[in-house]
Amino acid sequence: MTAPERLRISGPEDILGFIPHSLGYWPESSLVAITMHGNLLGATLRLDLPGPEVLADPCKYVRLVLGYLDADKQADGTLLAFFTSKGGSSPGPKVVDFEYDALLSGLDCVLEEAGLPVREAWYIGDDYWRDAYCTDASCCPPQGRPLQAILDSTLNAEMVYRGSSVGPAPGAKGGPVPPVSSLYRSAVLEAQEGWRKVLDCRRDSRAQFVAVLEAWEVLLCRRSGEPWPPGVERDAFLRASLLIPAWRDALLVMAAAGKHAAEAGADQFGILHAGTGPHPVAPPGEPLAGNRANLDAADACAGDSPGPGYAEVLMGVAPAVPDWERLNALDLVLEQLAALGGPASAASLTLRGWIAWSRGRGSYAAAHLSEALDVEPGYRLAELLLELVGRGAICGWAARKDAAWHKF
Incomplete structure (x- = not known):
């Protein structure tokens, strides 16, 4: 750097x-x-x-x-x-x-x-x-x-x-929205319903959990400024994965603290199982988690250094400095996915709200979280985060100069 x-x-x-x-x-x-x-x-x-x-x-x-x-x-x-x-x-x-x-x-x-x-x-x-x-x-x-x-x-x-611009205030109507054609939106929403059913019966599978994280990780490693090509099955898969709370939360932890922290935290909750069950799935052309033997070997190695827990990451206590490049990349992906509408948009907007809060941008956080609740009233994570923002709580990273996000 x-x-x-x-x-x-x-x-x-x-x-x-x-x-x-x-x-x-x-x-x-x-x-x-x-x-x-x-x-x-x-x-x-x-x-x-x-x-x-x-x-x-x-x-x-x-x-x-x-x-x-x-x-x-x-x-x-x-x-x-x-x-x-x-x-x-x-x-x-x-x-x-x-x-x-x-x-x-x-x-x-x-x-x-x-x-x-x-x-x-x-x-x-x-x-x-x-x-x-x-x-x-x-x-x-x-x-x-x-x-x-x-x-x-x-x-x-x-x-x-230098390329900086001044946009509308957070929550202002008529702000810039990623362009999405009605045909593309319809195709993604239809495919998402299929993926939802497929993933729902694998929600406690550790193999599928790893496959989902790997699919997201590819996007988080994209070069800055790289265009976002259309992909119906990919977008449908990603949006469907956000409908499972454990995977949604793990995504934030992975972006900020790495995949090992996300996997170790999920193991601590005891919500995943490595036994027999449906094979993991991923969209065509996307990475698929390794075979069960490799996953079992990884399970045996995991746990030596579990890293920060989910609560520590979500409050900005650990790691000492989050991976801001990956969080920036995640924010851009979530912006695209939220523009497609439907229930998964509430999850996308909620995660964007948390990223904004972790950056120390309370106004943007409140706007994203409020929009999430407009899409899906009662969305619990959005309610909790909005209460946190409303109380004036500052993310641990934003309060420390050596860890804070810098726009420029």
């Missing part, structure tokens, strides 16, 4: 232009806080701006912000950006308002005491932005500076040149 190329920031316009690329969308009614490590940007946090009742007594909100930022143990400062736009469509230019001055003052005091002093803060409205601390009308006009200065910043242009 090569060292990442550093982006040079020459002014506040560059920082404010970087934020939408970091989040993936232009935030509205949001507080964005960025930790600082000396002169380097650290972690990015986005929270909904509080309403009038909370602003009247913002202590609890301020402590919440500190609790998140304090997870970055190397941080020695903070940048704050108040995106006050509410997405309104009223005519005429909208100047920056100052209804969050009291909140900024509270954050200033608490973060200073915690060793995370606010170095700079800005208000960003629909049409204008301004330095929150500047009162000199000669450099900070009352209405603020035009928003276009952020959009025209050097760093924003650099990010676009």
Whole structure:
């Protein structure tokens, strides 16, 4: 892995232009806080701006912000950006308002005491932005500076040149959806029903479990940017495998911690059997697990180093650093499978929600999980994860700089 190329920031316009690329969308009614490590940007946090009742007594909100930022143990400062736009469509230019001055003052005091002093803060409205601390009308006009200065910043242009884009907010209607023809969707859904019946009678077979993981592993090892060719039987098989909870959960563990951890964890649960039964199956052209003699030999070797358990992986406690490349590849595959609709889409969206949460992107996680529950109300794993996200829990990896996912 090569060292990442550093982006040079020459002014506040560059920082404010970087934020939408970091989040993936232009935030509205949001507080964005960025930790600082000396002169380097650290972690990015986005929270909904509080309403009038909370602003009247913002202590609890301020402590919440500190609790998140304090997870970055190397941080020695903070940048704050108040995106006050509410997405309104009223005519005429909208100047920056100052209804969050009291909140900024509270954050200033608490973060200073915690060793995370606010170095700079800005208000960003629909049409204008301004330095929150500047009162000199000669450099900070009352209405603020035009928003276009952020959009025209050097760093924003650099990010676009490097292929970064700013999309719709999580959960926004009309967002980009992988194109799928109605004929292809119908063919996959029909084939999926056949695979569902075949796999259901093999759900406790260790041989079939290994065959499913191997079929997924081929996709997780695809080169970055490699096109996703159509494959009716393959997509139907993958979607059918997600309908079996034990296999669904093992897929996440395998992507993050490796196939051995997924197999060892399943063995610990005692849900798989290596006895006689239907032979394992896989789509035509896809890998098939080895014969029973090889599987039995593998069983004898397994268990010397079981690795992290499922709960440790799903909470981001272990491994020390997950395989982000494989998780990124899994996310792309799940995006394609979710676009086909039907019950398996709830599983795909739920796994995408967990991946987003493990990346520290709570807004995307909540959007994916909510969509999963729209597809299949009562989907238990989506409910549990959404409750976790709603409580503000941070994935263990996202809370550690050495383990956290980096978009750039």
